Amino acid sequence: MALRGPITWDDPAVSGGAARGRDAEFAQIFDEFSAPIHNYVLRMVGDHDRAADITQDTFIKAYRKLDTLSEATSTRSWLYRIATNTAIDDMRRRRMVSPMGDDAPTYANRPDLAPGPEAQVMAATLDERVQRALMQLRPNHRQCLLLSDLDDMSAQQIGEVMGLSYAAVRTLLCRARGEMRRALSAEGFAR
């Protein structure tokens, strides 16, 4: 879901045509990618508050790095790479300061924000089981799988995001699918 209407950037420190052009470019990027990036990060970390913080940091970094985005670079890959690295940094920090496993998913404990008839309850249950399975995966396996199956990226695009070669992505993705197959099986999914 996109924002309700365009956002404006009234930074008094920047003015003039170039700055306005930069802000317009950023607003367009935010409008197009804030929802999928947030969804990807949420599935990565399994926690709504952390996902919001990481998404926020991702776009702040993206604004600062906008000059490094060239025409030859895919905006989508560039932004997902920033988000991935920001999420990884967040997980590293939590591992450093919370050795007792603060990184454990809290997704299942969060209230569902969607309307709640019975169908939604059933869907949420399914969703939570899949999320629990996802959280059993190693972070790089989780990233790879999400980028492929949630965001429908090719191996080439995943390589751009994760900083891996095409061949390395194919190997990693296969291992991730195998790991996810076992995790889903533990959650009661058939096959």
Add this chain to the structure above:
Amino acid sequence: MTMNGHETFEELISASLSDDLTDAERQRLDDHLDGCAACRGTLAAFADQRLIMAGLRHVAPPRDLAARVRTGIERGQFAAVPWWRRPVTIFAGIGGTLAAVAGALLAMFVLNGSPADPQVGESSPTPSVTVTDPTPIPTGTLPVIPSATPDASPIGTPVPPPPSASSAESPVPTPSLEPPVPDVVMAASGPVENFALSAHDLTDGDEETPIEAAPVDDSEVAKAPSGPPIAAELSADGQWLAFVTEIGERGVNDVWATRLSEAPESDDPEASPPIDSPVAVGETVHLGESVAGGPFLERLSWSRDGRYLAYTLADPETEDADADAWMFDASEGAVRRLTEVGNAYAASWSPETGDDGTETPALWISTAGDEPVSWLHDVARSTEPIDPATDALAEAAGVFQPLLSPDGSMAIVWGGQMTADADRSWIFAADGAPYLAAYDRSAEDGPFVDASPLFADLPAEGELFTSASITWGPDGDAYAVWDATWTGDDAGAEDGPYPDATRVYFGHASDDRRLTRDHAIDSGDIDPAMSVVDVELAPTGGHLLITVREARGGVLDAPRAELLLVTRHTGSEPDEVATVDSSDDGWVGPALFLPREQPDPDSVAP
């Protein structure tokens, strides 16, 4: 490890789901699936899994996300950071080029300047990033400078001596000469306001790396590097360059870190994700100011993941020696003071294994004193200054500033009795000497095992070394010692002073003889009018890149240094010396080797 038949096809099955197969691979997979029920089951399971994932609910971001992002941008990432810790943009506009170059080209970067440009005394608030015009040096035709003639050298005998009982045996293994020259090199330099960055390509003289000049427009420009660089370390992933610059005649150093590139991609599917940073490519962060107190204060140590830089700052504003360990966290672009004890020095990062099996860096911190002690700390866990003697992961009594080899299997450590000198830094007063030891964190008697004096032919007690600079080569075997300050009796006899502060001693950990007087590079390798600033060892294990500086006639003279590539020979064959880059009136060096070229993902695309 080899894959069995099913595992091979599982990778093809996985890739087929996102249409990442070549026609040949698809045909091969189809043929296999026709006769393999197990793989058909895998295909069905993976396909179901993909459907399940695609069917996950999309959760909208919080409604205030745009406002939060806007607030974050307006507030600025570094609003709460002291001004001297904030990034100073001095390389604006060149980052993209560097990023492209750093991981891909066989290139040498040189930061340098020339007195022809604005110098001390000229008001130049906006030093510009300039492009040097490197002389093309085609492969294999480096200008080899023969060693000086005996008459030109007051020390030693540069002409190879006739074989004798002592020299007939090679003191070190003859280094491999493949590749013939180190192919990936980075050098840093830059006197006064003329900090400049250029790229040189040692392997293709026709390929100069274009770097556009970019004016600097930053109110903090006065804190941009203001003196020649004297030490530099590149992070393992090539993203960051840390370096130390001298500040004029004040006896003070500045410590800096410049982000050179985005993280390089990896071919290892299980590699740790790259370290990102709020500091943009091309920006330089000022990490602090310190007393210029010799080798122990000039050590820069990157953790192997490239996230942390450890270094030591001795407060120049106090009367006494007041040194403490500091850390730069590249992922946050922030500086942290690690200790507040006044005699603590950052040493090396030790690769520790975390609870989840991943590598977690811990830092050796040494306290100077009558008996120095080194303490291993998980410094990333705490945000407050630590007491080195409390809650350490490990302790090594009598050990000062251990320098671990790049692979973490060996260490060169200092031992002896220390005292604070008149320059407000700690040096060794008695029994001071470096030792070579194996590094084993699981050893019962401490991690530094089987320590032996690094110099095998020097006395072990009394007035010995006060300090020396030491570095490991990237192969974890070669090492070099220079700037050795020795207060004991001269052990050189008629062969010249030994140990000699003007010479570089080059050895290999695999050589049980360690270092002797015969391990000094040839006396003619370095002009007697020059002194060694820095040494970098090539991945070949047989080449040294040595930055040598000229003595300054007066404070108004511009500092000058040049970079030498020494191909070390032993026995009767003299070393080869080539000037990698020099300027008649500029500063070139130190040098660093960039990570090897990463494979191009396009080259393996279907």
